[in-house]
Amino acid sequence: MNLAYRDVRHNLFRFLLTCLGLSLLMAVVLAMIGIYNGLVSDALNIVKAPQAELWVVEHGTQGPFAEASKIPGDTRDAVARLHGVSEAGSITYKTVEAKFAGDTLRLYVIGYQLGRPGGPQTVVEGRNIQRSHFEMVADRKSGLTPGDYIRLGRDNFKVVGLVEDTMNSAGDPAIFITLADAQTLQSQLAPPALRVQIARGAGLLESENAVAAVIARLDANADAQSVAQTVRQWKHLSAMTQAEQEELLIQSVVDRARRQIGLFLGILLTVSAVVIALIIYTMTMEKLKQIATLKLIGAPDRVIIGLIVQQSVALGAVGWFFGLGIILLVKDYFPRRVLLEPHNAAALAGIILVVCVVASGLGVRAALKVDPAEAIGG
């Protein structure tokens, strides 16, 4: 007869309540892991979206994601003429705030040239941008739907299509508009002093015509590194391969988030471990008298250890299972993408198992020390 099971069944409500508490804790841990994964994946999505092989940015910067980068718009033509480059497109990135249906949206505006690299890849609803002005494709997370109009700067844009999983590392959903619109928006949103300068003609080229980066796709047999090397010899410009850009993003943008979330995750895991240990230890302490009775009637240690260890592992397993269930149910309602890989859940299961076994070790120690005579006292 399995004593652990029988005891759990006898105190089923309490056991389930404890499991529920534990599973909420597990759900938070999993959410944290999922948010981190989502953040890395989103950040990389933005970099991967243009399907570029080469990034040309301002000299001395690590743009356009890790740092601001500003290069002249005609850089594209020079890049496009390079040997080994098959396609090139100018691209801008800017975070703006816009009012929509009474809410203020934070949007990550991507400006690209129609027919050139940098536009939305997979439009899941509606269509791609066709007109050169005032049309936009938005990420579904923005809450916009095809047919909506939204005011950016001084112009009204019509949402014509939706994409998914396109946002910057801060979680702001992306919208795509044409490069020309993006540049106009940029100048409309520029600080007043700069606007005066632009009106006078000074820095016009720089500001109104500037782009964040030029992205290029290469011929099948071209070597990204050597093309990049050529660009680096040009004044005021720098170049990165796609791999370098992804690496850079992970190191700069994502690394900060990793440290923050990693810290929280560490704290959460520690708290969870302590809570689990406490629950199991208390559970055992409350049973000391029954354990004394078991010893008195002649139960071997194996039976007593089994009772404690099986219960704590069951507690951890049920908590983990429900925690996973909870997070899978609610993850789509999170403001940020929660991306869980099977190995994350498995790793957590491993950690919980170790914590449960260690914690029940403490309980077992106490249980083995208890004197069978203690069963007798009132």
Place this chain on the structure above:
Amino acid sequence: MADDKRNVIVDIKGVSKHFGTGDARVDALRDVDLKVHAGEVIALLGPSGSGKTTLLNVIGCILEPNQGQVQLDGEMVYDNRWLRSDLRKLRLDKIGFVFQFHNLLPFLDAKDNIALVLQLAKKSKAEAQARAIELLDYLEVGHRKDAMPAQLSGGEAQRVAIARALANSPRIILADEPTAALDSKRAGIVMDLLRKLAAEQDACIIAVTHDEKIYDRFDRLFHLRDGQLDHDQIN
């Protein structure tokens, strides 16, 4: 009584036990000798703190004395030190305990509380269940076999506890105030039962009691005073 060695189940010689040291030293047992024979039902009497529970615990091998000899069912188990390392197995096979409070496991129903000790003694599940129900019927609580301990009345719980103590047919039944929680009518019934069982199973029963109304149910009464077993009254 004839000193037939084969018939002596509990044989204690010169057992002493003290707790604490110096000023705090309490001599709970002083040089106690006691022989109990098969089929005998004896009572330990004495004021509170006189060492009755301590003596039961020594006989039950759950408390190590400081000196003396303890022989149970012909086997020397303590001779200034324990001679067996598996005292729990010894208890499982030879000793049944009944207490003032029943000490049933709260998460097992009446029959499984009994079946557990049978299964611990390597009886098959079916065998254990059958014997548990047989014992409960015998103690007239068969109709409560599926009840949890919390649902049992005091008398019912005590009878289930007795059934558990008897499950493995022990030679020695130790009872610490087994009837203290019962009214005098039920106390009488429980004592009669214990006497009957001792006779049938050729076991001995050592019971601590304060209950004068049941003194006539014992073969012999022993008085403990300050850890000394004073004299021996034969009913």
